[in-house]
Amino acid sequence: MSPVPTIDIGPFLSQKSKLWKNNGIRSLMVLEDNPGMISLLVGRPNSSTFPFESITLKLKPTLAGLPSATGGADPLTLTIENEDLNEALQYGMTSGVPRLLDWLANFQTRVHKRVLDGSWQVNVGSGSQELIYRTCDILMNDDDFLLIETPVYPYVHFVYLAVTQFLLVDARFRGTLGFLAAVPCTLIEVNADSQGLNPANLETILSRWHHTHPGKPYPKALYTIPSGSNPTGASIPEARKIEVLKLAKKYNFLVLEDDAYAFLYYGPEGQQARSYFALEVEVNAEKGRVVRFDSFSKVVSSGMRLGYITAVPGICNAVGLITLNTNLHTPTVTQIMAYKLLAGWGPDGFLAHCAGVAVFYRSRRDMFERVARKHLSGLAEWTTPVAGMFLYIKLLVHASNPDADSWELISTKAVAKGILAVPGRAFMPLRGPTPFVRISFSIIDEDEADEACRRLREVILEARAEAEAALDDCHLTAYV
Ligand SMILES: Cc1ncc(COP(=O)(O)O)c(C=O)c1O
Structure with missing residues (x-):
């Protein structure tokens, strides 16, 4: 069986990468470990x-x-x-x-x-x-x-x-x-x-x-x-x-x-x-x-x-x-x-430690989802993560425009109610609109999570009411 080839990385390297040069002193440092070597090399x-x-x-x-x-x-x-x-x-x-x-x-x-x-x-x-x-x-x-x-x-x-x-x-x-x-x-x-x-x-x-x-x-x-x-x-x-x-x-x-x-x-x-x-x-x-x-x-x-x-x-x-x-x-x-x-x-010990950390975050996720379901059912949706520390929540504000951007809502209205989260647009390289918001559940405890979700509920309900009022105005104007 022929050996598995390793790809040639040369063509992938940028022009800029070739500007960095090796340093004579540092490249000789490996020789310091040679038996019997006396090093007068580095200015330590x-x-x-x-x-x-x-x-x-x-x-x-x-x-x-x-x-x-x-x-x-x-x-x-x-x-x-x-x-x-x-x-x-x-x-x-x-x-x-x-x-x-x-x-x-x-x-x-x-x-x-x-x-x-x-x-x-x-x-x-x-x-x-x-x-x-x-x-x-x-x-x-x-x-x-x-x-x-x-x-x-x-x-x-x-x-x-x-x-x-x-x-x-x-x-x-x-x-x-x-x-x-x-x-x-x-x-x-x-x-x-x-x-x-x-x-x-x-x-x-x-x-x-x-x-x-x-x-x-x-x-x-x-x-x-x-x-x-x-x-x-x-x-x-x-x-x-x-x-x-x-x-x-x-x-x-x-x-x-x-x-x-x-x-x-x-x-x-x-x-x-x-x-x-x-x-x-x-x-x-x-x-x-x-x-x-x-x-x-x-x-x-x-x-x-x-x-x-x-x-x-x-x-x-x-x-x-x-x-x-x-x-x-x-x-x-x-x-x-x-x-x-x-x-x-x-x-084995390190992997067992990591497994313990993962269990900790699973319980945080469970806790956050519990309170999120309590306050946000029908107002937001998300997929349950199986790793990490984030919930990416889609806000259901505008029935007629489900993909409306969350930026304004999260960066001003939510903040004014005392809740900080990251609007999804901050994660879009080309700045496209998105109705999502990133919630980090790594640190907060259940009481804070409960209060955060309760406040978010208020923000969404108020935004919904505003959106509906704007829609009614629109219809009225159309009839005038
Ligand atoms: C996806 C991702 N990559 C890299 C990093 C940075 O990690 P480090 O602390 O090792 O620089 C983060 C930090 O939050 C991250 O979320």
């Missing part, structure tokens, strides 16, 4: 002058009631000291702390059943968002096209100017922002529905490409959020992923799999779709088309700013060159913290 500060003696982390018992991460006498204390502390406080490798990278690569092998065969590697970044932005940057030229699942997270950007805690005087967009705003390319919206990205719509776009975009190259990549999407809460089933992957091969684009909510799956057991990264070999008999992004933000800490990219070395290295030339590396302190925790737990 002498860590004996740093004021920290040790870092002690007190752990909570995990939500899953797991065994300790320390294996030591005190099961809930992690201590970073001596060599670990030196490493944590010192400059580190651009790609990440090597033992953390090894741990993560083995973890990816296990979760996605991908053999560590040199066709892919893991690099860490200061949050997955940094890695996603930099990946788009090393791929996209001015005249390239990026397919983007819509509605989509990177487009949340609107300004609220508050004069009091609740009263807003101005709510407006600041143009097409979000991290993709600085990526020079043209965005092509691909519709997502309650089942996530719609491959039929993707196929329509691509099959008509030469008519709609004569003389233009096919899109280079697709950005998608496959699990518990932000904002829709939708998770794409495996059958759809397979269709998307086939189209990716047929039309030769990369799949940027932003799976920040992958570990917050709380649907039926054993039914979580495999990742694009897991499926690409089986579906397309090739490697390297999927670029995967994972995040520690939702399951360990968002303030630690730690995420990781899993991709062909050509992409990881190109992203790494931006890091090397801008912020050198992801903070080592948080990497060592993560490593100590993960190595203590082992992959």
